[in-house]
Amino acid sequence: MLSDVSFVVEPGETIALVGPTGAGKTTIVNLISRFYDIEDGVISVDGYDLTKISIESLRRQMGVMTQDNFIFHGTVRENILYGKLDATDEEMIAAAKAVNAHEFIMKMEKGYDTELKEHGAGLSIGQRQLIAFARTMISMPKILILDEATSSIDTRTEVLVQDAFEELMKGRTSFIVAHRLSTIKNADQILVMKAGNIIERGTHEELLAQGGFYKQLYESQFAKA
Numbered sequence: 001m002l003s004d005v006s007f008v009v010e011p012g013e014t015i016a017l018v019g020p021t022g023a024g025k026t027t028i029v030n031l032i033s034r035f036y037d038i039e040d041g042v043i044s045v046d047g048y049d050l051t052k053i054s055i056e057s058l059r060r061q062m063g064v065m066t067q068d069n070f071i072f073h074g075t076v077r078e079n080i081l082y083g084k085l086d087a088t089d090e091e092m093i094a095a096a097k098a099v100n101a102h103e104f105i106m107k108m109e110k111g112y113d114t115e116l117k118e119h120g121a122g123l124s125i126g127q128r129q130l131i132a133f134a135r136t137m138i139s140m141p142k143i144l145i146l147d148e149a150t151s152s153i154d155t156r157t158e159v160l161v162q163d164a165f166e167e168l169m170k171g172r173t174s175f176i177v178a179h180r181l182s183t184i185k186n187a188d189q190i191l192v193m194k195a196g197n198i199i200e201r202g203t204h205e206e207l208l209a210q211g212g213f214y215k216q217l218y219e220s221q222f223a224k225a
Contacts, residue, residue, distance in 0.1 A: 002027055002196045007189070014174045016184035018217065019193035025177045027196075029145045032175060033064055045143075063141030067148045069132035071120030076105055076131065077112040083135035095138035099164035101130035133164045144174040181218050190214065 002024050009015050017025040031038055034055060043050040050058070063083075071079055080092050087095075092112070096102040104127060108114040120128040136144070146165075165183065178184045185204045192200035192207065192214045200212050207214035 005196070005198055007191060007198065007201070009173060009175075009189070011173055012171060013188040014169055014176065014184075014186070016176045016178055016187035016190045017193060018178060018181065018184065018190060018214065022195075023193035024196040025193055026147055028193075029064075029147055029175050029177055032143075033062055033145055034058055061141060062143045062145065063136040063139055064145045065132060065136055065147070069128065069135075071116055071118070071123070071128055071131060073116065073118040075110075075113050075115055076108065079116060079131055080112075080134045080138060083137070083139035087138050091138055092134075096134045098167050099130055099133040099137050100167075101127075101134045101164070104130070130164060133168055137168055142172060144169060144172045145177075146174065147177045148179060181221055192217075 005024070005028065007015070017028060019025055030036060031043060032050075034050060037051055045053070045058075072082075077092065080096065081087055083095075084091070089112075093102060096105060105112060105114075116123070120131070123131075146168075162183070176184050176187065181204075184190060187204070189201060190204060190207055191198050192212075194213065200207055200210060200214050202210065208218060
């Protein structure tokens with residue numbers, strides 16, 4: 001349960017939510033995307049109460065990625081175009097190139113017309129994520145939510161998708177729920193959560209200088225032995 005959580009996000013900013021399991025990070029992004037509604041308080045976007053905006057309208061403006069993005073049985077083309085059903089081939093290819101997916105797709109048997117198995121069986125985890133990134137990119141969302149989107153990727157693969165990650169966020173208001181602090185060091189704001197509260201906030205450098213809970217989390221991942 002969240003308690004007295006309040007923050008302001010400027011258009012185009014990247015906000016990272018970090019903290020232990022159960023801290024309330026995913027609850028916040030679920031409320032922003034209206035997977036369920038708040039019981040008390042107000043969430044507003046561009047001055048509009050979120051509960052007054054239709055779900056359909058909100059979802060058109062929003063792209064959500066998790067660690068388990070579904071790849072359905074169908075072609076690569078169909079999987080990417082699911083993000084925007086009326087997109088042109090040029091838009092599809094541009095989206096794939098932007099997130100570094102085009103090259104590996106073109107090496108597949110039939111390129112964009114290659115049939116994929118359900119759940120992306122036969123693809124690497126990184127390839128599945130890049131197709132999901134392309135699907136999100138083609139929808140051109142104004143608000144982007146990445147909920148542990150790279151947590152299932154090994155460190156080596158993470159390096160390969162990091163450029164795609166950053167390209168996806170350009171010019172968009174982004175919320176990142178992250179366990180790996182390497183993915184959020186450049187965030188405009190980092191909200192450090194614990195037991196439903198925001199206990200620290202600031203940039204990566206500011207939080208390290210504070211010497212608090214964030215620094216403990218960071219050092220537990222990156223401090224040299």
